[in-house]
Amino acid sequence: MWSAETSEGGTQPEDLPSPGIVQSADLKDALDCDLGLCPLTNTMPIRRLALLETQVPKTQLIMAWIDMPSLQVIASDQYYSSIDAKTVRYASGTRGVDVELEVDGDGVVIHYPDLARRV
Template identity: 50%
Template structure:
């Protein structure tokens, strides 16, 4: 992914290797604002259990764990599932470990084609009930995004 600001830009290629290790290739140009964290992964070992990435402020990346866990299926897990994600901070493109919890809240309603999944950040004090469509794409992420 790429970010740009006045007089600077950054690009991050984040890849999960077949052995489960994460690799981050970074390119930078210009002078970023002071205080902006360095891009990339500081300690790859912290991401060892991460299967997916999660891009800050991007509801599309919630789809991966929703589908992986079968949270919209006929027999979703009856309990919360704890996951480790490779969380990409925006605009720095710093990659951090993020402990997250997902749980099915409301099954897929055939009439509306929507269901509800609870997302909780175990790293920050944050919980949201995400309304999703039958494909697991977020329709409504309170305080962040709503599909039109």
Template identity: 45%
Template sequence: MRGAVRQVEWVGDDDPERVEAATITLAADRLDALGTSRSTDYVTSWSLETGPDWVTSRLDVAVFGRGFTRRLALARDAHGRWTSEATQEGVGVYHDEELADPGIDARDAADGAFDGALDCDLALCPVTNTMPILRLGANRHEVAETRFVMAWVALPSLAVSRSEQLYSATPYDEEAGHAVVRYSSESRDFTADLTVDPDGIVIDYPQLARRIRTRARP
């Protein structure tokens, strides 16, 4: 995909040892991205593709931890159906807690848990907030509270679950050169005011990550 390229790095707000990095290619109505996340306990690599209107088409994720490896291919087809393929090797325990199986649970798939979901949301990853922000135009305009259904991918398990989220935005601050987007996750009882740049990419995500470096290539 041709488009403007942004290379961005963040450091964890909740965990200063975690470093997130992504190369994002932005076209008029879609994006592709490649990224990594490095912490003291595991390393994650991922690739993301969207179609028109920034709707997720595919997310591939691999997690490499101490004693375990997990992989997930999560896809959304043109009819809005979500499917996953997942593998796991090694121990299924992290910090003395049993990890859920990776992928979409068969019961959730049968119950239509992801009906209406346009986006994936990878845990700890600031990039997956960009799609709903751009779809709403929240990086440029004031936006009333809008509800989305997400296919949320937990780390390090790579289990996929339904997540209902709310986005709204205050007017764009021309002088400061950024917008403030309010994000809420009802399933996790969490709300944060995200500072985003004109491309809809997160600058500061309180309690999660803050940007430390960016580079643009036309």
């Protein structure tokens, strides 16, 4: 079960939603969290699904996705599949993302197109 305790301080920008779990979010099937703009959280499903060890077809997962910078938590449908021993396909139906992630042998993202590259 997912839960959140939040508090706000200072003056929030008018267009920034309040942090916490969005009331309509159905997180009962979410096993992992995904921090927006953070490629490191892709490692959890990559390793759990053993995407680098075997050929895994497109697999749907529900994530507790944390929006940045609002820190709102929503249920996000995400899809992972194997391409080869160094590449994984990641897509998000919630946010319209569909990319090939380059990963190291431990499943840590080393290149996420248009977002991050490990140096």
